[in-house]
Amino acid sequence: MGHRSIEIPSLGRPPEKRLDSWKEIAAYLNRDITTVQRWEKREAMPVHRHLHAKRGSVYALTHELDAWVVSRRLRIEAALPVLAAGTAAHPNRASFPRVRPALVSVLILALGVASWLALRHRTAAPAAPAPAKIRSLAVLPLRNLSGDPNQDYLADGITEALIGSLSEIHNLRLTSHTSVQRFRNTQLSAPEIAKMLGVDALVEGSIIRDGSRIRVTAQLIRGATDEHFWSETYDREMRDVLTLQSDLAQAIADKVEVTVTGYERQRLTATRPVAPEVYESYLQGRFALRQGNTRAAMEQSVADFEAAVRRDPAFAPAYLGLAQAYGSLGTVYAGESPAETRPKEIHFARQALALDPDLVQAHVLLADTLQRQWHWSEAETEYRRALDLNPNDAGAHAGFAGWLSCQGRTDEAIAQIRFARQLDPTTVSGADVSWILFQSHRFDEAVRESRSAAVVEPDDAGTLLTLGFALIADNQAAAAVPVLEKAVALSNGSPAATGVLIRAYAHAGRRGDALRLLASLKRRRAEGYVPAGAFVNAYLGLDDQEQAFYWLEQAYDEKSNILQFVKTHPYFDPLRGDPRFADLVHRVGLS
Numbered sequence: 001m002g003h004r005s006i007e008i009p010s011l012g013r014p015p016e017k018r019l020d021s022w023k024e025i026a027a028y029l030n031r032d033i034t035t036v037q038r039w040e041k042r043e044a045m046p047v048h049r050h051l052h053a054k055r056g057s058v059y060a061l062t063h064e065l066d067a068w069v070v071s072r073r074l075r076i077e078a079a080l081p082v083l084a085a086g087t088a089a090h091p092n093r094a095s096f097p098r099v100r101p102a103l104v105s106v107l108i109l110a111l112g113v114a115s116w117l118a119l120r121h122r123t124a125a126p127a128a129p130a131p132a133k134i135r136s137l138a139v140l141p142l143r144n145l146s147g148d149p150n151q152d153y154l155a156d157g158i159t160e161a162l163i164g165s166l167s168e169i170h171n172l173r174l175t176s177h178t179s180v181q182r183f184r185n186t187q188l189s190a191p192e193i194a195k196m197l198g199v200d201a202l203v204e205g206s207i208i209r210d211g212s213r214i215r216v217t218a219q220l221i222r223g224a225t226d227e228h229f230w231s232e233t234y235d236r237e238m239r240d241v242l243t244l245q246s247d248l249a250q251a252i253a254d255k256v257e258v259t260v261t262g263y264e265r266q267r268l269t270a271t272r273p274v275a276p277e278v279y280e281s282y283l284q285g286r287f288a289l290r291q292g293n294t295r296a297a298m299e300q301s302v303a304d305f306e307a308a309v310r311r312d313p314a315f316a317p318a319y320l321g322l323a324q325a326y327g328s329l330g331t332v333y334a335g336e337s338p339a340e341t342r343p344k345e346i347h348f349a350r351q352a353l354a355l356d357p358d359l360v361q362a363h364v365l366l367a368d369t370l371q372r373q374w375h376w377s378e379a380e381t382e383y384r385r386a387l388d389l390n391p392n393d394a395g396a397h398a399g400f401a402g403w404l405s406c407q408g409r410t411d412e413a414i415a416q417i418r419f420a421r422q423l424d425p426t427t428v429s430g431a432d433v434s435w436i437l438f439q440s441h442r443f444d445e446a447v448r449e450s451r452s453a454a455v456v457e458p459d460d461a462g463t464l465l466t467l468g469f470a471l472i473a474d475n476q477a478a479a480a481v482p483v484l485e486k487a488v489a490l491s492n493g494s495p496a497a498t499g500v501l502i503r504a505y506a507h508a509g510r511r512g513d514a515l516r517l518l519a520s521l522k523r524r525r526a527e528g529y530v531p532a533g534a535f536v537n538a539y540l541g542l543d544d545q546e547q548a549f550y551w552l553e554q555a556y557d558e559k560s561n562i563l564q565f566v567k568t569h570p571y572f573d574p575l576r577g578d579p580r581f582a583d584l585v586h587r588v589g590l591s
Contacts, residue, residue: 017061017062018059018060018062019059019061019062019065020058020059021059021233022036022037022058022219022231023231023232023233025058025060025065028060028062028065029065033228033230033231034227034228034229034230037219037228037231038227038228044068045060045065045068046060046061046064046065046068047060048060048061132200133200133257134172134200134201134222134256134257134258135171135172135173135200135258136172136173136174136175136199136200136201137166137173137174137175137199137200137201137202137252137256138174138175138179138180138193138194138197138199138201138202138203139159139162139163139166139174139180139202139203140159140180140183140184140193140202140203141155141156141159141180141181141183141184142155142156142158142159142204142207142216142218143155143205143206143207144206145206145207145208146207146208146209146210148209151207151209152287153280153283153284153286154207154209154214154280154283155206155207156283156286156287156290157282157283157286157287158216158245158283159177159180160177160286161245162203162245162248162249162252163175163177163180164361165245165246165249165267165268166249166253167360167390167393168264168267168268168358168360168389168390169253169258169264170261170264170391170392171258171259172253172256172258172392173199173392173423174392175197175199175424175426176394176395176426176427178426178427179197179424179425179426179427180197182426189226190202190204190221190223190226191224191226193223194223194224195223198425199223200222200223200224201220201222201223201256202220202221202223203218203219203220203221203252204219204221205217205218205219209238212237212238212239212276213235213236213237213238214235214237214238214241214244215233215234215235215236216233216234216244216248217231217232217233217234218231218232218234218248218252219231219232220252220255220256229255230251230255232248232251234247234248238276238279238280239274239275239276240273241274241276241279242272242273242274242279243271243273245271246268246269246270246271249268250265250268250269253268267358274312274315275311275312277311278308278311278312278315278318279308281304281305281307281308281311281318282304282308282315282318282321284304285300285301285302285303285304285305285307285308285318285321285325286301286321288300288301288304289301289321289324289325295329298325298329299329301321301325301328302322302325302326302329304321305318305319305321305325306322308321309322314355315355316351316352316353316355316356316359316362317352317356317359319348319349319351319352319362320348320349320352320359320361320362320365322344322348323344323345323346323347323348323349323352323362323366324361324365326341326342326344326345326348327341327345327365327368327369329341330342330345336529337529337558338372338531338559338560338561339558339559342369342372342373342559345365345366345369346366346369346370346373349362349365349366349369350366358389360386360389360390360393360396361395363382363383363385363386363389363396364382364383364386364393364395364396364399366382367379367380367381367382367383367386367399367400367403368399368402371399371402371403371406371564372559372561372564374559374564374589374590376403376406376589376590379403380400380403383396383399383400383403384400386399392423393423394420394421394424394427395420395427395428397416397417397419397420397423397428398416398417398420398421398427398428398432400416401413401414401416401417401420401436402435402436402564404416405436405439405440405565405568406564406565406567406568406590407567407590408567408568408590410436410439410440410568413436413439413440414436414437414440414442417432417433417436418433420432421433429456429457429463430449430450430452430453430456430463431449431457431460431462431463431466431467433449434446434447434449434450434453434466434467434470435466435469437449437470438466438469438473438570439565439568439569439570440568441473441570443470443473443474443570444474446466446469446470446473446474447467447470447471447474447476450463450466450467450470450471451467453466453467454467454483459490460490461487461490461491461494461497464483464484464486464487464490464497465484465487465494465496465500467480467483468480468483468484468487468497468500468501468504469500471483471504472500472503472504472541473570473571477503477504477507477508478508480504480508481501481504481505481508481510484497484501484504485501487501488501495521495530495531496531496533496534496537498517498520498521498534498538499521499533499534499535499536499537499538500537500541501517502514502517502518502521502537502538502541502542503537503538503540503541503571504541505517505541506541506542506543507541514538514541514542515542518538518542521534521535521538531555531558531560531561531562532551532552532554532555532557532558532560532562533551533555533560533561533562533563535547535551535554536548536551536552536555536560536562537562537571539551540571540574540575543574545574545575545578548575549575549578549580549581552581552584556584556587556588563584563588566584566585566590567585567588567590567591
């Protein structure tokens with residue numbers, strides 16, 4: 001029988017050669033990367049993974065690939081014994097070293113059958129529809145393959161930076177870094193993750209740190225089909241890590257075929273070298289900031305960001321980090337006085353924007369802080385600037401929803417917060433929606449949203465506190481008590497949660513418990529900072545309006561967070577007929 005000569009993968013290389021990337025494997029088999037990744041996933045093509053820092057994350061041996069190709073073609077031939085005799089000849093046959101002549105004949109016959117069937121299928125069947133356009137994307141946490149857990153901060157930081165770069169593209173919706181963290185080391189499939197996040201595609205990958213060099217490998221996956229349609233490896237010196245991130249972001253934008261404006265392209269490419277020690281201090285600061293609302297973690301983040309600024313005073317992200325760290329220290333959980341932290345927040349946010357006027361997060365943080373200082377028009381300007389820069393930023397929409405709520409524009413606020421949650425349901429939770437509904441006096445809806453959020457995050461103190469607020473307003477004070485007791489315990493005795501718990505005790509008929517807890521709050525005030533807002537909530541719960549007014553004046557002097565909501569907060573309703581309260585609303589700038 002004559003040889004049927006058809007095109008097969010070019011395998012004419014020395015046996016037992018090691019191929020150290022998807023690109024090399026695909027070139028060896030004369031196929032694209034997507035095809036060989038599909039073969040590896042669905043047809044057990046022999047590809048190996050390892051953690052060796054000086055090589056790629058995958059490798060293959062040519063002799064194993066050769067044997068697999070023969071086996072694959074034999075399976076095709078065995079499945080089509082009748083049609084095999086009717087295949088047409090092709091004039092050119094590639095060589096196949098180290099395979100016996102009989103096997104070559106069988107291989108050629110099987111390939112001919114497969115080609116004939118493919119041609120007949122293409123002729124008879126309509127063309128497959130084009131893949132759906134990618135409009136939303138999630139960057140999953142990059143895996144640290146360095147073999148050193150102390151490099152986790154690097155993988156985490158580059159993941160966040162990549163999300164930040166891609167989120168500046170108006171036509172591409174990015175899931176936040178907070179949202180993707182729960183999928184670290186997950187066993188869920190790509191389609192399952194994509195469905196949960198509501199995105200069209202995923203980016204997954206890894207980093208390897210080897211001394212002064214870093215290697216990042218990334219691939220794109222269609223969420224609906226699990227198709228891996230792009231993969232690349234970037235190898236750089238650490239001083240060029242920002243350029244690496246820029247190149248990776250640009251490649252992803254190109255591969256998803258999203259429309260990128262000239263200005264957005266300029267932002268993606270606007271990088272400069274940064275000293276490795278500067279970037280590492282910065283990433284360590286961000287890593288510490290994400291470790292939760294502990295004072296120690298926040299103070300560590302301040303130290304790391306300050307180290308970055310000392311080494312490079314022109315590195316804008318480090319100033320933003322400092323602003324965020326001081327903002328966290330000034331919360332009701334950390335216990336620093338806003339009088340100490342807010343000027344630093346504003347100063348460092350403005351420093352960041354002076355160096356990079358288009359930092360969306362800096363605009364949002366500045367807006368949040370200005371709002372707490374009752375600079376309403378300036379805060380609105382900053383929120384709108386952030387939304388102009390990135391209309392898909394869920395945090396900016398949520399912040400603006402709060403601003404609208406404080407103005408009494410409740411319908412707009414609810415629409416804004418729900419849109420924010422639609423953009424990113426993890427960054428903007430049911431508790432955030434609940435707070436806006438609570439301020440809008442829609443208590444039953446607020447309770448439902450908070451309960452749903454508490455199912456997802458049963459040990460989040462902020463979520464439980466919001467649920468407690470809503471339950472009390474909905475005349476369910478007894479149900480609020482255990483919720484708020486847990487919030488107090490989880491927050492290490494947060495004064496804010498304690499003040500609301502006092503109100504719950506009072507409304508539930510447990511006045512003795514309320515007074516005992518109030519006494520302990522006063523003792524804490526004598527020893528250190530306790531926000532005046534905690535006493536406002538406590539005395540309003542105890543129906544002592546004179547003491548409530550006293551503490552409202554203290555809250556005014558310290559610009560307490562609670563006075564943002566003086567125009568709409570349901571707990572202030574019993575005071576609204578008093579001229580003293582009307583004067584307070586005016587002084588806060590909301591009348």
